[in-house]
Amino acid sequence: MPEKDLVEEITPIENAYIFEKVNSSHYPLLQELFLDVFNLNYSIADIERRFNTNELGLETIGFIAISRGKPEAAAYYGVFPLKCQIGNEIILAAQSGDTMTHSHHRKKGLFSRLAIMTYDECKKKGIRLIYGFPNDNSYHGSIKVGWNHTDDVVRYDLKLKIKTFPLPKIALGYRLLRRIYLRYARFLLSSKLEFPIPGFFSSISNQPGRVYRDSTYIKYKYADDKFFLRFGNVVVWLKVSDTLSIGDFENTDLVNYQVLKKIKKIAFFLGHNTIAFTISKGAPKPSFLNHFKEHKRTPTLMLYLDSKLEGTDISFTAADFDTW
Incomplete structure (x- = not known):
């Protein structure tokens, strides 16, 4: 119309x-x-x-x-x-x-x-x-x-086989408990913390477009419930919420089951029973997602205000959401 x-x-x-x-x-x-x-x-x-x-x-x-x-x-x-x-x-x-x-x-x-x-x-x-x-x-x-429905983003979940006490579901809803919990999380992760990050660009996209996550983007998205962690040559951006959410990986091709085991261990001690990773359906599916199961799909819509960009695709992960 x-x-x-x-x-x-x-x-x-x-x-x-x-x-x-x-x-x-x-x-x-x-x-x-x-x-x-x-x-x-x-x-x-x-x-x-x-x-x-x-x-x-x-x-x-x-x-x-x-x-x-x-x-x-x-x-x-x-x-x-x-x-x-x-x-x-x-x-x-x-x-x-x-x-x-x-x-x-x-x-x-x-x-x-x-x-x-x-x-x-x-x-x-x-x-x-x-x-x-x-x-x-x-x-x-x-x-x-x-708007144009160009793709979907797919959330994949990895469930812990050995369940842990769901501490964040209780603690994050109350200001004082949240503060205590996030201090505990930072202490637990202190040996793996990687900060500051000059930029954090996805390595999974073969699409022509991506969100430009330079240092200003990282600064805008900074919050006490998000952490950059290093596992050897792999850096991951995590957020603690009702699940342990992975915003994205750097060097995605190097993510193997050993890296996932370390993230699962962190999830257990943080009180998370689910690890979530979200990625555009049209992007190449990383091999580590063979250990995950699809949880849900959400439409990706594009509005082209410049006709020269009509049909342009952009690949997304959770780190590109306004809720991240």
């Missing part, structure tokens, strides 16, 4: 909502949305850090709908600018993220309106493509406004 027709179709909602480009003054309203939509109790500082993508190329671009009747946040849509490498060229791109519609304001065309406003602003700022991994709620709306 042409963008003009879609805008004309939904303009009556302007009588009920105010549409504004997001800045820091809107962060309290975004707190309301994160809580209502995702049950996430983000602080203003959390949102500031999440939206601070300036060093990656641009500030976060997003628009918010505010109810005219009751002054509350109705919906938000935005993207996180970053850099991608397409062949030998580094381009400005973005990841779609934080699609949120308040439970009081759903099925009113707000996503489509906010999305088109965001894409127009992206074009003005020089963003050439946007990628995303929509859930079931936003998939059809994304296809409606011009």
